Amino acid sequence: MLPAEYRELFNRNFSFWEHLTEKQKDTLCANTTVASYNKGATLQSGSRGCLGLTLVKSGQLRIYMLSEDGREITLYRLYQGDTCILSASCVLEAITFDVFIDAESDCELLLINSTVFNKLTEENIYVEAFGYKLATERFSDVMWAMQQILFMSFDKRLAIFLVDELSKTGSQDINFTHEQIAKYMGSAREVVTRMLKHFVNEGIVELYRGGIRVTDKKKLKSLI
Numbered sequence: 001m002l003p004a005e006y007r008e009l010f011n012r013n014f015s016f017w018e019h020l021t022e023k024q025k026d027t028l029c030a031n032t033t034v035a036s037y038n039k040g041a042t043l044q045s046g047s048r049g050c051l052g053l054t055l056v057k058s059g060q061l062r063i064y065m066l067s068e069d070g071r072e073i074t075l076y077r078l079y080q081g082d083t084c085i086l087s088a089s090c091v092l093e094a095i096t097f098d099v100f101i102d103a104e105s106d107c108e109l110l111l112i113n114s115t116v117f118n119k120l121t122e123e124n125i126y127v128e129a130f131g132y133k134l135a136t137e138r139f140s141d142v143m144w145a146m147q148q149i150l151f152m153s154f155d156k157r158l159a160i161f162l163v164d165e166l167s168k169t170g171s172q173d174i175n176f177t178h179e180q181i182a183k184y185m186g187s188a189r190e191v192v193t194r195m196l197k198h199f200v201n202e203g204i205v206e207l208y209r210g211g212i213r214v215t216d217k218k219k220l221k222s223l224i
Contacts, residue, residue, distance in 0.1 A: 006032055009110065013055060013081055019126035028120065031113040037103040044087055044101040051087040051101070052114040056080055059107030062184070064100050073149065073186035076141035077104065085134045087111075149186055158195050159223035161185055162205075166214060175211045 006029040010017045020028070034057070037043055043061070044051055054061075061078040063086060078084055086099045120127045148157050161181065165174045178196065182189040196212065199205045204220050206213045214220055 006110070009055065009057070013083065014130065016124065016126035016130045020120075020124060024120060024124065027116060028112065031116040033111050035109050035111055037107045037109070039103055039105050041103045042100065043103060043109075044099060050114055051084075051109075051111050053112040053117045054078075054084040054087040055110040055112070056082050056084070057108040057110055059109075060104040061107060062102045062104050064102070065098065066100055067186075071186055072100075072183050073145065074184045075099075075145050076138065083134060084138075085131060086138060154187070154191060154195055155198070156223055157185060158192065158199075159220050162212070162214060163217075163221060163224065166217065172214050172217070173211055174214070177210055 007017075007025065010025075010028065017025070037059075056078050058080050061082075061084065062074055063076055063078065063084065064072050064074045066072055084101070087101060117127075117131075121131050122128075148160065152160075158181075161184070162174060165176070166172065176184075178192045179189050182192045185192070196205060196207060199220075200207060202219065204214065204216050206215055
């Protein structure tokens with residue numbers, strides 16, 4: 001990508017851009033790289049590696065934690081135009097847990113060097129405010145995920161998951177296996193299968209190999 005393309009994307013997605021000096025803008029662009037990842041690739045694995053501040057140019061990412069027994073807990077997903085600050089956790093002292101990042105589709109990302117972003121944060125109050133606001137938003141996402149796991153019944157959690165997936169595709173079909181849904185929800189496949197069979201008996205969904213068809217969206221939403 002050319003520097004002009006970086007500038008256009010940063011101006012569109014970073015609220016602090018207009019408050020940078022020309023030298024700071026040049027520094028940010030010079031320390032940004034473009035990276036492409038195939039679907040299923042692991043971009044960051046726990047405390048190993050530090051991508052830097054990540055802007056999703058295209059594709060979809062999943063950010064999750066891994067329990068000691070190997071259970072994955074999805075914290076949130078990122079889409080085109082979203083920014084991930086947990087990928088720059090190596091310079092964020094407040095982040096003391098290991099974060100994993102996978103590509104859920106083929107992705108193209110802009111990666112901003114963590115050290116450079118940290119330096120800009122110290123120099124420019126607008127960059128610092130952007131970082132805190134972004135961290136707060138992601139923390140809210142994490143707390144929502146924890147609230148579901150700790151306090152919600154599983155039928156409600158599964159209903160929320162299915163409705164969220166429907167809203168992304170605009171289709172009545174969800175092309176996930178029971179194993180994939182369990183992984184995303186931090187549960188066991190048997191639990192997902194059992195609840196989906198209950199939904200089938202209630203006339204809410206139909207199951208087919210490799211996917212789920214929602215037949216009564218209104219009834220599904222009533223569970224939320």
